[in-house]
Amino acid sequence: MYGLVLQKFEAFAESALGESWRQGRGEEPEIDLNKQYPDQVMHDLLSRYVALSGTTQKEALHVFGGYLAPQLVETGTFLGLMREEWGLFDLITHANERIHSVLKTSEPEMQPPEIRILRVSGGELRIYYDSARKLCPLLIGILNGLSNYFGESITLSEEHCMLEGDDFCAITIRSERAGQHVPGSLQDRLDFIQRVDGSLVLFNMYQGVPISFPAKVLETAGEGFTCTLHPFQVVALQHENSSHISSPLLPFSLYARVESLDLSRRTAIFSDLKRSHGAVGQRRFVRIIPDKAPKVTMRVGTHTIEGTLQELSLGGVQVGLDASIFADIESQVHLPMRAQFLLPVPHTKDTFQQLGVTCRMLRVIQEEDRVVLILVVTSMHSSFNAIVQHYVTQKQMDILNVLKEEAHGLGLMEV
Numbered sequence: 579m580y581g582l583v584l585q586k587f588e589a590f591a592e593s594a595l596g597e598s599w600r601q602g603r604g605e606e607p608e609i610d611l612n613k614q615y616p617d618q619v620m621h622d623l624l625s626r627y628v629a630l631s632g633t634t635q636k637e638a639l640h641v642f643g644g645y646l647a648p649q650l651v652e653t654g655t656f657l658g659l660m661r662e663e664w665g666l667f668d669l670i671t672h673a674n675e676r677i678h679s680v681l682k683t684s685e686p687e688m689q690p691p692e693i694r695i696l697r698v699s700g701g702e703l704r705i706y707y708d709s710a711r712k713l714c715p716l717l718i719g720i721l722n723g724l725s726n727y728f729g730e731s732i733t734l735s736e737e738h739c740m741l742e743g744d745d746f747c748a749i750t751i752r753s754e755r756a757g758q759h760v761p762g763s764l765q766d767r768l769d770f771i772q773r774v775d776g777s778l779v780l781f782n783m784y785q786g787v788p789i790s791f792p793a794k795v796l797e798t799a800g801e802g803f804t805c806t807l808h809p810f811q812v813v814a815l816q817h818e819n820s821s822h823i824s825s826p827l828l829p830f831s832l833y834a835r836v837e838s839l840d841l842s843r844r845t846a847i848f849s850d851l852k853r854s855h856g857a858v859g860q861r862r863f864v865r866i867i868p869d870k871a872p873k874v875t876m877r878v879g880t881h882t883i884e885g886t887l888q889e890l891s892l893g894g895v896q897v898g899l900d901a902s903i904f905a906d907i908e909s910q911v912h913l914p915m916r917a918q919f920l921l922p923v924p925h926t927k928d929t930f931q932q933l934g935v936t937c938r939m940l941r942v943i944q945e946e947d948r949v950v951l952i953l954v955v956t957s958m959h960s961s962f963n964a965i966v967q968h969y970v971t972q973k974q975m976d977i978l979n980v981l982k983e984e985a986h987g988l989g990l991m992e993v
């Protein structure tokens with residue numbers, strides 16, 4: 579276990595047990611914050627705490643997790659890994675790829691757990707945890723501690739547990755707040771934004787290409803607002819019917835439904851404002867959607883599953899599966915972390931070339947009748963970069979031209 583966690587454990591035990599902990603410590607050397615120690619060290623500390631406090635290991639890890647959580651957030655903030663607008667669900671969702679993975683890049687000795695998130699609904703997350711240390715009681719303690727830290731109450735249930743012999747842990751947390759509509763105070767903020775200068779930034783995808791332009795709030799009413807739009811955004815909104823919205827004057831990004839679109843005035847009325855989950859506009863790689871969704875046969879753990887390629891970028895791919903396959907896969911192989919397959923990258927208009935890739939499963943999103951796997955490419959054929967880059971750039975330019983033509987066709991460029 580990493581020194582940072584061990585040091586926090588020592589501080590926790592000392593604050594809980596005082597003198598009796600200090601006496602038992604003896605002359606052991608100080609723990610180095612940035613060093614990886616054998617797991618036995620954590621085990622010994624934990625056993626000593628259990629013996630002195632009379633609690634169980636599980637209980638001790640729960641309480642320690644609660645103590646640790648706000649300090650992890652502090653460390654994350656100090657290292658610039660946290661985003662101000664993140665709420666409880668955002669932090670948990672990003673624990674793997676935005677926190678642990680980033681830390682591991684600079685501290686290769688780190689061995690963080692595999693944490694995978696399934697967003698069941700706006701107010702419900704399922705957390706899959708896999709670690710040789712089987713520290714799920716610590717995870718539960720951290721989750722409860724984070725819930726206190728964010729002042730967001732949760733209910734928590736454990737469906738699978740490694741300590742009970744399962745291959746992985748699955749914990750579901752529900753939060754009323756995360757699923758809620760934006761409270762009235764945000765409407766006040768929109769009123770304020772309108773009074774200041776009305777500036778917002780809208781963010782949409784058009785055939786996989788991000789379309790993001792400034793917009794201006796004209797008026798606010800009830801639980802919505804009207805704003806003027808860039809012609810390209812109008813076209814994108816016609817297809818998407820909802821938009822992500824951000825402004826430095828909002829505490830977090832919003833997600834809103836387009837109630838109506840006025841082509842002659844280039845305005846839209848937005849309603850149903852919700853807090854937007856996920857990092858809006860933070861993608862590092864432009865993604866594109868292949869014209870025809872080619873089939874991919876993936877080797878996932880010991881299973882072979884069929885899906886369709888839905889998005890492609892230099893950083894990763896998105897594959898759609900039939901929901902019925904997923905039910906099997908989840909119960910049998912608990913969403914294995916890695917997948918290998920031949921990635922179909924468009925070659926000519928109608929043909930694809932197959933590039934061998936190994937991917938890490940980043941997220942699994944359950945939709946009504948399908949399941950979407952978000953995969954990060956971890957190793958690939960050496961020609962992958964150049965081929966995908968060329969394809970993505972070409973496709974992006976084509977799409978922007980189509981967008982321009984559509985905007986002309988609708989008379990938007992003249993408004």
Ligand code: HEM
Pocket residue numbers: 579580582583614650651652653654669670673677678681687688689690691693709710711712713714716717720721
């Ligand atoms: C907020 C910023 C965070 C920081 C700076 C952080 C940092 C760390 C570090 C340094 C370790 C030790 C890894 C090792 O021993 O090599 C660790 C372990 C762990 N982290 Fe985080 N973490 C953060 C957020 C989270 C969140 C949000 C969760 C839960 C959703 C989480 C769950 C865990 C668990 C359960 C472990 C124990 C290791 C194991 O189970 O194998 N962490 N974290």
